[in-house]
Amino acid sequence: MSLENQINEKIKEAMKAKDKDRLNALRAIKSAILLAHTEKGATDTLSEDTEVKILQKLHKQRKESYEIFIQQNREDLAAEELAQMRVIEEFLPKPLTEEELHEEVSKLIQELGASSPADFGKVMGVASKKLAGRADGKAISEAVKKLLNK
Template sequence: MSLKQQLSEDMKGALRAKESARLSALRLLLAAVRQKEIDERIELDDAGFVGVVEKLIKQRKDAVAQYLAAHRQDLADKEQDEIGVLGAYMPQPFTEEELAALIGSALAETGAASAKDMGKVMAWLKPRLAGRADMGAVSARIKSALA
């Protein structure tokens, strides 16, 4: 079952269970997916769907930080709940060992020797890590490996 089909089934389940907060987050995701499909005139596959979910989660995390800075715990909690609902559509993240092995093979394959080669390494890693690792943390690990 594709992620879009799973979303549709989850929405039906949330409607039947009268879970209004979960249903709201699922509708938000469906709207974002449809908007992306209309804007680009394509039918999103699972990889494109995960990209939309990543973007929405990042937006929610930014909003949580802003709400906490403004001392609005109630709104921050609502955003955290939405992150939890959206996170169910993300693939399983890499373990530390898998990530270290992938970074090691990226450094070997690209022949990276200094920080100038950072772009080559990130370009090699990005499609392999899509949705399964925080690219900011990966970037920091590569910088320390190249230093």
């Protein structure tokens, strides 16, 4: 079942349950998917990779808004953002733990034959593609630096 179909089903459920925060988050996801369909060069169906990127973008926006609202002592708005973040997380792939991330990056370093910090770009390019959606770029970058500097 595509993400779009899942979202439509979840929207119906949220409407029946009268869950306002969940409904707002699901509608935001649906809106982003519809926008992706109307972009230049878009096809009728979105790839799973594109769907994950959309979800990650929405999650990141909510997280940044949440942090701003916390700094401004707006707990009411922060709570809304946090609730929406949790709904979006349901559709994202399970993130890697720090140990799993280090394990994956170590395997890539061995496969690519990287041995020094000079190979950072080569490893980063492959790692970010392979681990997309399961770890953010900053975490991947830190793991690659740490393992190449050993």
